[in-house]
Amino acid sequence: METTKRGCPRHQEQPMQLKPPGSPFKCSGCREVGFGRSYHCQNKNCGYILHEECANADSHASHRFFHRSQFELCEKAPGNRDRYCDACGKDVLGFVYHCSLTGYDLHPCCLYLKDSISDEEGQISLQLCEKVPSVCVRCNHRNVVDGVKGWSYVSSGSGRKYCYHVSCVKQLILENLNRGYFTQETNSVGMSNREYSQLAVRSMEMVPSGGSWRRSGTVRKYTKIAVLVFKLIFSAVFGNPITAIAALVEALVSD
Template structure:
């Protein structure tokens, strides 16, 4: 018989997959302490879900929390387009689904004179996929500064997962002095994506703005990056 989970907040460490929603997580997490062999881990958004929720992007929807996707067909999140693998907020009347983390995405994020707004629909191409739509007619939510930088939430997730598989985060819990160049290369790769959307600025200004944009979106989607990763990005931004 499964034991009753008792959760304890753990500090940021290696990347993890949330046992509730099945989505990737960084930063702090809630780990079951009831059994030494239990690896049940939850996002903050998943450890204390609310039974009912609303979102301003879907004014006609009233969401109810489910531990498993309702029905028998494969369901996807109407924010990022990724499959629903576990915990989900579902509206039975509009048939709309949201991952817990997507439901809680901040509408506005800002730092160092850079402000990004979350949009259900946006009039700019994503800096990564170069399209307005994630796939087919599905636009997907985006973070956009209203001028140069636009990233689909879905594309940013893909970018991080791709680099996770390549080993960029295998040593992220080390101090900045002992880290390899993998995290630096990840930041530079993201900056190359952002830079392709606009020309004419100096590389140093490109670098600083792109790093801030990268850090803001990373934190909004995955939770606060661990200290070593943040230190690398901030070091790049000040050079």
């Protein structure tokens, strides 16, 4: 059985068990939501669960956006004040990479975000950026909050650059999760899972309503691009999509 760098603090004698993607979960380490593979304590009465990134996090790390910072993994935020992640702007509630010299903090999952993501057909390519060329498609601002720039995924290629805050993606996913969109069940008013999921994706507004992308083709092409962008950023931020989301993506793209 694979051994992780970190295990359950209450049952350290038992190795953590890797499980495939399933229902959304809250990581016991960083306290962030996860959708991909996860490590579980094997004690049947224990609910300790970790992201892959948290279970196998290195004790020390660096990041290209912070040249002067040397990050150390802490199991809780240092100091007596509230801290936020300098990548997504969200609160630090558990595991965090902290630099005592510069004061920067990063969620483990944010530190390990991919520098670039693209679909298999090469239609969409997005780059992780610290400085953005335009406002975020979702919130229409450059900064996540006042004084916090936050990281973004930015479309590459010629023409206008479209930016998507990592923070805004997280918020959109969590809002739709709370509405029950990420389940495979039929809701109480009789809407099918596919209709329910379509509503979830289209409420994301992950592609701007105007601009060259929408004018360049039909609404079908627009929807396909929207789904690709959603799938790519979702996967980068939260891990591999759960079964319902993967099925939804295939269904919409094939329409």
